[in-house]
Amino acid sequence: MVKPFLRQSPLAHLHLEARRPLGDGLPEAGIHVAERPHRSQIAVRGQATDPAFLQGIEKALGISLPTEACTASGKPGDLQVLWMGPDEWLVVGGPDNAALIISKLTTALVDLQVALVDVSESRTVIELSGKQARVVLDKGCSIDLHPRSFGPGQVVNTLLGRGHVLLHQTDHEPASGSSAYDIYVHRSYAEYLWSWIEDAAREYGLAMRS
Amino acid sequence: MLLIPCPYCGEREETEFHHGGEAHIERPQDPDALSDAEWANYIFMRTNPKGLFHERWVHAAGCRRWFNMARNTATNAIIGTYKIGEKPPKGAR
Incomplete structure (x- = not known):
């Protein structure tokens, strides 16, 4: 695990904190964007057909698998479990929670054949929201x-x-047509994706979120 | 561009996938008993039919699972996809 005082966001060199506007920024901006670095991420593999595995996860995390x-459980901003594959999930929590989450999962899944890997620093999260967020994503997705x-x-x-x-x-x-997305990107692609988003969002106005 | 129905994620664009060659090639039970020609046949020789072809694909940018696909190599029509270990769908045997 990377020591908190040594770790660095893959977008740190862009000094995004210096770009933040005063107050709420541009209210008319179609796109609001922010980086949410250092989220705890744990890759979990196990058998979804095994009731003991499902119960163990629910007991450890308080949310079901x-x-x-292609679905997620849990509350955005809080502990969440994201579907990655038929036997693979990503548990996501706030910064510096990975060790705690892993110890809870280890205790609950002690006799089962599972894999738990801390992959917190493998990806950073870019939060994209606003009325035009979907349109921007449509350009490259x-x-x-x-x-619907x-x-x-x-x-x-x-x-x-x-x-x-x-x-x-x-x-x-639905009323405003505004959507919000968390984009998890591998750290070596983070700067590329950030500039891609800035470019794709230019025509709608891009506001930094704190 | 093909639209490939991943058996786990549903229909996705071809760019999310990688092709893995012919499917259903079984490793010989007793490799030591094989002649060089038979071993070379197992390792290198593949059919190249015009028409129905069973092949392996991996959803590399999605769920990262391998699966099989039955495709017509002449028209590119996808007859069906099925999980590893399953039998091809009807109309693709």
Whole structure:
């Protein structure tokens, strides 16, 4: 595990904190964007058909395992479990929680054949929201993100601007048409994706979120 | 561009996948008993049919699972996809 005082966001050299506007920024901006670095991420592998595994996860985390493809459970901003594959999930929590989550899972799944790996520093999270968030993603993503087929709580591993991302829709307001997404990107692709988003969002106005 | 129905994730664009060659090639039970020609046949020789073909694919940018696909090599029509260990769908045997 990386020591907290040594770790660095893959976007640290862009000094995003210096770009933050005063107050709420641009209210008319179609896109609001922020980096949420250092989220705890634990890759979990196990058998979804094993009731002991499902119960163990629920006991340890207080949320159930999403067994339906491309879905997530838990509350955005809090502890969440994202579906990665038929026998693979990603447990996501706030910064510096990985060791605690792993110890809880280890205790609950002690006799089962599972794999738990701390992959917290492998990805950073770019939070994208606003009225035009979906339109910006549509420019580089082949998934149909229209509300009729994609909504909050859904998560897909896919390509965005030809780079591999884990795309999780966290919110949608039908009245305003505003959506929010968490984009998990591998750290070596983070700067590329950030500049891709800045470029794709130019025509709608891009505001930094604190 | 093909739209490939991943048996786990549903229909996705071809760019998310990688092709893995012919499917259903069984490793010989007793490799030591094979002649060089038979071993070379197992390792290198693949069919190259015009028409129905069973092949392996991996959903590399998605769930990262391997699966099988029955495809018509002449028209690119996908007859069906099925999980590893399963039998091809009807109409693709």
